[in-house]
Amino acid sequence: MPNWVEHVVWWQVYPLGFVGAETEAIDTVEHRIGRIGDWLDYLLELGCNGLSLGPVFASETHGYDTVDHFRIDGRLGDDADIDALIAAAHGKGVKILFDGVFNHVGREHEKFRQALADGPESEAGGWFRWRGDEPVAFEGHDLLVTLNHDNPAVAEYVASVMNHWLDRGIDGWRLDAAYAVPPQFWASVVHAVRAKHPDVWFVGEMIHGDYAQYVNVSGLDSITQYELWKATWSAIEDANFFELAHAIERGNDLLDTFVPATFVGNHDVTRVASTITDERHVPHAVALLFFLAGVPSVYYGDEQGFRGVKEERVGGDDAVRPEFPAGPDDLAPYGAETFRTHQELIGIRRRHPWLHRTPSQVSNLSNTAVTLSSSHEGATLTLTLNLGDDPVSSPGGDVAGHSWAVHEG
Template identity: 70%
Template sequence: MQNWVEHVIWWQIYPLGFVGAETDAVDERKHRLEHVTDWLDYVLELGCNGLALGPVFASQTHGYDTIDHFSIDRRLGSETDMDALVTAAHDKGVRVLFDGVFNHVGRGHERFVAAEKDGPDSESGRWFTWSDGRPRAFEGHDLLVELNHANPAVQDYVVDVMNHWLARGIDGWRLDAAYAVSPDFWAAVLPRVREAHPDAWIVGEMIHGDYADYVRRSGLDSITQYELWKATWSAIKDANFFELAHALGRHDELLPTFVPATFVGNHDVTRIASTLDDDRDVDIATALLFFVAGTPSVYYGDEQGFRGVKEERVGGDDAIRPQFPATPDDLAPYGWPHYRVHQSLISMRRRFPWLHHAPVEVSTLTNTTMTLSATDGSTTLALTLNLGESPIRRAKGDVVAAADGVHGDLPPHSWAVTVRQ
């Protein structure tokens, strides 16, 4: 386990949207990555110390149709621009995570262009999976053609890509659509990556499946905890903390094997502020994110209460992948209370870093109230949550972080973290 991961809190961005890039590839290179660099101080003031970048490689549309894993997308800038961003981040103590799309590539990838020309049985053709003479499309998306992960040449290619960018300074990889790739592929690839870069952190996108088994068989360090994400917003929205308590029990069972990557928002889901009806409940979700064990990430704009609904249509992700303004002064004033909640909770996480791996015990539990506790040695932290319309007593102890206006009892739709030592 890399020690730095215990202390990292990611700020995740979708770069093409963040910089306001065109929706399709361009011929003329645009140097826009400096816009990301300009927000590093904001990230640090928030309390985060990791920058998790969505797809940055050359692609034809949304970034997940990669056509060259060794080149930065022209809409973002150049390889030199990326080197400058990574250097600037490291100079400020900020780790950098890349998004590796290795389950599939775009149809413009040179290997697929050759495969279409030479056929499935050619050297390039064997890089891909075929059905009835046609390349297999990932989840029905014709722009995305699935790689043949049993081909040693594909394994070599992925090793080369991962090592190339780790050697240029990044700190780890998010593996897109890992759930669609056999863990045997990663078991063959990752030892060769770790041999050169033992300190790299590798997290896989897992939407469903047996998380612990996949980690054991693949050699990944972590996976994205979608089960807990769903239970968090669903329990709050439906006023059913029993659902969340069940999910937390399953979550804790993972901890002896690995620490999951936790979140309440990302580039693929409706914003938490659009999912929940009450801004106070959005902050309850945030409190859960930073109290429960995990390696947490904040999706850019969630710390400002951004809204956006994901739709199942072409362009349906645009609302959740917006352009960020030039400076923090250009952000709307109504978002800053959410920002301060994040700051307070991240400060708590910094004070008690053992929360990263600590299981929780559920004590008070009704549909609308819940108390969670986590203990390290003689120190016990308790998170009290109230979704109801009447005040309740919070857990005993000194208040570490709390919703605005919490002094004694816990008002409706509020939260508080207390400590006893």
């Protein structure tokens, strides 16, 4: 894994939502992605130094139905706009992560339109998976057609896309729906891309499965830590820190193989401030994000206490993918305290970068309280979380009810 990843904290943005773009593709170009660049100073003030962008490529609707991996979505802008954003970010020391959707494409992708015209047995047809004469849809979504990852031409295409945008200046790739792709496919692509861009970082989206084994076979640097995400919010919401302790112990074992990508919110899940109903306990989740080993990311708006519930329906993601205002001065004032909490905890992470891959040990465990400790070269940091009404003891003294505390000793 490249050295820079140890120090990166991502601010994740869903671009189409952030800029208030239309829900379907347009025939013109709207130069909107520069609005994200207007928030780079805010990103840095928060304590982040990485900008993780959701889909920016031409698509039919939500961005994950890509129709052209080499073209910026017209609802966001054009090549000049994305080049300007990358340059502005790098000028401020901010890394850029692109979202690569390489498990499937939209039905209007040129190769798929050719495959429909020429048939499943054609050269173009060989790029896709078929069930008889019908293309295989990704997880039942008819608008998303699954690529044939056994075809070397598909691997060559994906590598060419990655190298194209790395040549343009991005620093890494999030691989959407990596869990649906054979790990051997990524191994061939990663090898080809690293030969040209040795400092690239690859993180695969996995919701379930054997994370360590997938990394070993695929050659990816990291995997999204959904197991820890779930344990974080449900342990807090259900007052069951035993669930969290179990997930932490399992996560510690992963560190022998890779450092996971950690988060408490993203574009696909209900906001943490809506999941944890007692608002006094939302900072507990943030504290875990920046104390536990991993490559952490903050989903835009979480640092302001945004709320939003994901629903299983058409448009059910809209509430968690909102438009942002023109600038920080237009944010509502009630998010300021949550913002300061994020700053404080990211500051702790910055002062102790070794937390990146240091296992945490669990002690003083009960349903409503837990102490975590991490040690490195004689330094020990502890985090105590208390969901209960009564104070609990910690290495730094008593922690009041419904509070958290970090102690260095």
